[in-house]
Amino acid sequence: MGTATPRKLREAIGQALREAMTAPKVEQFCTGIGLAPPNPPDDVAITSKAAYVERRLGGKTQAELVQLALQVLEECEGGEDAAKLADLVARGSGAGVAGEMKNLIFAADGPKPEFVFRDALNNDLEAIKNEEYCLIYDRPLGADGLTWRQLGDWWTNHADLAHLPEREVWNNLHDRLERSLGGNPGERQILDAYKRRYRRLGPDIAALIPQVYLHYDPYHQARYGTNTPPLTRQRMDFLLLLPNRRRYANPSRYAEMMAEDRALRLRGYEVYRFGGHELDEPGIEQRLDQFFDDLARRYALQAG
Incomplete structure (x- = not known):
């Protein structure tokens, strides 16, 4: 546009x-x-x-x-x-998303984590239950966004893998991220497509982060009974954190919720969605590769 x-x-x-x-x-x-x-x-x-x-x-x-x-x-x-x-x-409204990233909680592969505010004034969270089932990136987000190399460096320390070669660390990280997708073959296709980009272009491109908490409701769905919970969708499927606070989201879980889709756009996210049927069609690997290439080209033009 x-x-x-x-x-x-x-x-x-x-x-x-x-x-x-x-x-x-x-x-x-x-x-x-x-x-x-x-x-x-x-x-x-x-x-x-x-x-x-x-x-x-x-x-x-x-x-x-x-x-x-x-x-x-x-x-x-x-x-x-x-x-x-x-x-x-x-x-x-201006380039990028307003505000600074405080909490990046992603890739949960088990029971929902529970958090409390350690410092409500500064929006600092502390996991009090099920922390072992999610990942919490706890480093400041620089002006250059979050690259695969930076995420891998964080994972090296987080998972105590300093004894492994860098590429093995990256493979280990990819396997951990893939576990958070459960049995969703479409999401696995998207993550695998981006893994091909890492191999082709190197680790200094933006990391593709799966299952990111965008909202967080501390209560379980059962607590609301027949009432509609205030936050019906809490996670987006994938997120790219690019330089200059650009954020690209792939929230296929939001497909039926146009209000949420608009809310993301108004907050500065660029939203791209894939339908399940589309991900089952022949040639989807090539189309995903082309999509990510076009997205990177578009960002380079905007940044320039």
């Missing part, structure tokens, strides 16, 4: 509202969020809802359009155009 500009934001807002609302609702919504009255006064949204919205957005700055887009997304209940708008808003 490219860089967010006022023109592209106006177009994307118009298209999202066109998809979500009837013409009268579009007119009411534009007035309700404080847009200037239509000019001429008899201008209506009947002929083209998107064009009508774009006309009423004329003169707004990029920052103003981003704020208006957030209001639009609150009203939209999914849809392709809303997803495109969310992606554009993430670009228009």
Whole structure:
């Protein structure tokens, strides 16, 4: 979609509202969020809802359009155009994810870990149960993101593998990450595709991190009974932490939850999803290789 500009934001807002609302609702919504009255006064949204919205957005700055887009997304209940708008808003809000990484909890291969705040003011967590079943990366995240080499260096110390050659450490780490995927063949295909990249390009590319806790609910599902828990999805399938706080997520577990998909985009994550059927199709290995190559190329262009 490219860089967010006022023109592209106006177009994307118009298209999202066109998809979500009837013409009268579009007119009411534009007035309700404080847009200037239509000019001429008899201008209506009947002929083209998107064009009508774009006309009423004329003169707004990029920052103003981003704020208006957030209001639009609150009203939209999914849809392709809303997803495109969310992606554009993430670009228009600045590069990367706001804030610093404090806790990277990933690759659980057993019972759910339990945490308490060791220091609530600083958001410091301490595992009090089942820590042995998950990995907790406890080093600061530098400006260059998290590479496979850095993750391997951390794993060397964490697993006490300093006596092993570097490549054996990396294989050991990959095996540990793979265990967290359980019996999911699609996720294994994605992790294996990235392992081929490590072999081809070396360890200084971004690490692909599986089963990352994005949210954390301390209670088990059974506690809620017939009520819906407040956090129905807590982990994303894969995460890439790239330089300049760029984060790429593959949350196939979010596939049925467009609201969560939009929330990730608005927080600065770039989201890519793969369907289970797609991962079963012939030639998926080549398509995964091509996807990661294209993703790396896109990031290089953005960073440049």
